[in-house]
Amino acid sequence: MDLPPNQTALVAPATAPLFVLLGVGVQNYTCSGTTFASIGAVASLFDISCLARTSQFATIQTTAFRIWDRLHYFVTSPSGTGISPKWDFTSTGKFAGNSTAFFIGTKVGDILAPTNPATNIDWLQLARVEGDLASQIFRIDTVNGQPPTSCAPGSPPISVKYTSKYYLF
């Protein structure tokens, strides 16, 4: 996992990752005053661990974003608050039926995306709060997902498409 040099907020584990996932989803924001505030996200996760040594791996999040941006549309809808990100492997793949194969995390590190941080959402390090799936998850190589810089007071919540890689340790 390649993290930017010259920063200490994200600390790479010494071990190999358990999984690398491609996230394809939306970041949701509500208009708070005149700026957008995060109210959560929803993403589909694809296991791309077996692609790690292919030439497509480095830019797969950009390729996926182009496809995602063109082929899917959302309508704005009001949403709830106070959510935590959850990675849930309990019903699919090799952990199907395993009730502890999930991860609920809390953010322990956060840096601006190294390229185009006004467009691309932050890179994050999350530590486990519940579940046995992993002890740490990193969100890196983010594409898009940031809200516009301002909003009209009273305007409805928005969803902003993004892709990223998720490394599970």
Ligand SMILES: *[C@@H]1O[C@H](CO)[C@@H](O)[C@H](O)[C@H]1NC(C)=O
């Ligand atoms: C690296 O960090 C130092 C100290 O914070 C800073 O002065 C320098 O500009 C940084 N270099 C880069 C390339 O960000």
Ligand SMILES: *[C@@H]1O[C@H](CO)[C@@H](O)[C@H](O)[C@H]1NC(C)=O
């Ligand atoms: C985010 O917004 C989408 C609609 O764009 C909605 O389906 C989803 O439930 C929302 N999720 C959260 C956590 O706000």
Ligand SMILES: *[C@@H]1O[C@H](CO)[C@@H](O)[C@H](O)[C@H]1NC(C)=O
């Ligand atoms: C359930 O999944 C966790 C990983 O999420 C794994 O550590 C554990 O061994 C699994 N348990 C069984 C009985 O397969």
